[in-house]
Amino acid sequence: MPCTGVKPYDPRAFSGARKAPCRFQESGARFVIGGEDVACYLLDGGYFRPQDRCLCPASGGSGAHRCDGVLIGCNGDECYVIFLDLKKGADENAVEQITDTICYFCRDEPVGSRHHEVWPGKDRLKKHKVVALVMNDKPPRRAVQQWNGKKIHWRSVGRKRVWASFEELLSDIGPV
Numbered sequence: 001m002p003c004t005g006v007k008p009y010d011p012r013a014f015s016g017a018r019k020a021p022c023r024f025q026e027s028g029a030r031f032v033i034g035g036e037d038v039a040c041y042l043l044d045g046g047y048f049r050p051q052d053r054c055l056c057p058a059s060g061g062s063g064a065h066r067c068d069g070v071l072i073g074c075n076g077d078e079c080y081v082i083f084l085d086l087k088k089g090a091d092e093n094a095v096e097q098i099t100d101t102i103c104y105f106c107r108d109e110p111v112g113s114r115h116h117e118v119w120p121g122k123d124r125l126k127k128h129k130v131v132a133l134v135m136n137d138k139p140p141r142r143a144v145q146q147w148n149g150k151k152i153h154w155r156s157v158g159r160k161r162v163w164a165s166f167e168e169l170l171s172d173i174g175p176v
Helices: 011-015 091-106 166-173
Strands: 022-026 029-033 038-042 069-075 078-085 129-135 150-157 160-163
Touching: 022 038, 069 166, 078 091, 078 166, 091 129, 150 166, 160 166
Parallel strands: 029 160, 078 129, 129 150
Antiparallel strands: 022 029, 038 069, 069 078
């Protein structure tokens, strides 16, 4: 069933979800990344509240379809937006949480630029790559491969991980 009353994207409010240092922890999963080359945003329990039930018109209104955080950073000339889900769960759950969150940030834009308004280095990030990162042994098998024409790169890492830099994380998750 389609959602009504979909939460509108507010880039100023989103900028308030920035988290320093970059530490995410939930359900036995721990994700820590150091360095100043990455901006981290806490989404679930930070930017999104329980009453934000619909992120995407196709969400269904359960309020459960949102990932835990977003990392934004660049390594050399390549920039990345990484949607992070910490929970180890069924493939479908991680896929729905990440794709609904991606939909939220760029559902109103066929090309998508408004969601960049408050990002640090927004001009540099315009041609970013999108990564969906799941904290389990392997990426989901049945996952959305693109959104609004932009490819989604699905990756996975172990449940308790620490990286010294964004470059180290990118090296660990493999080529994008």
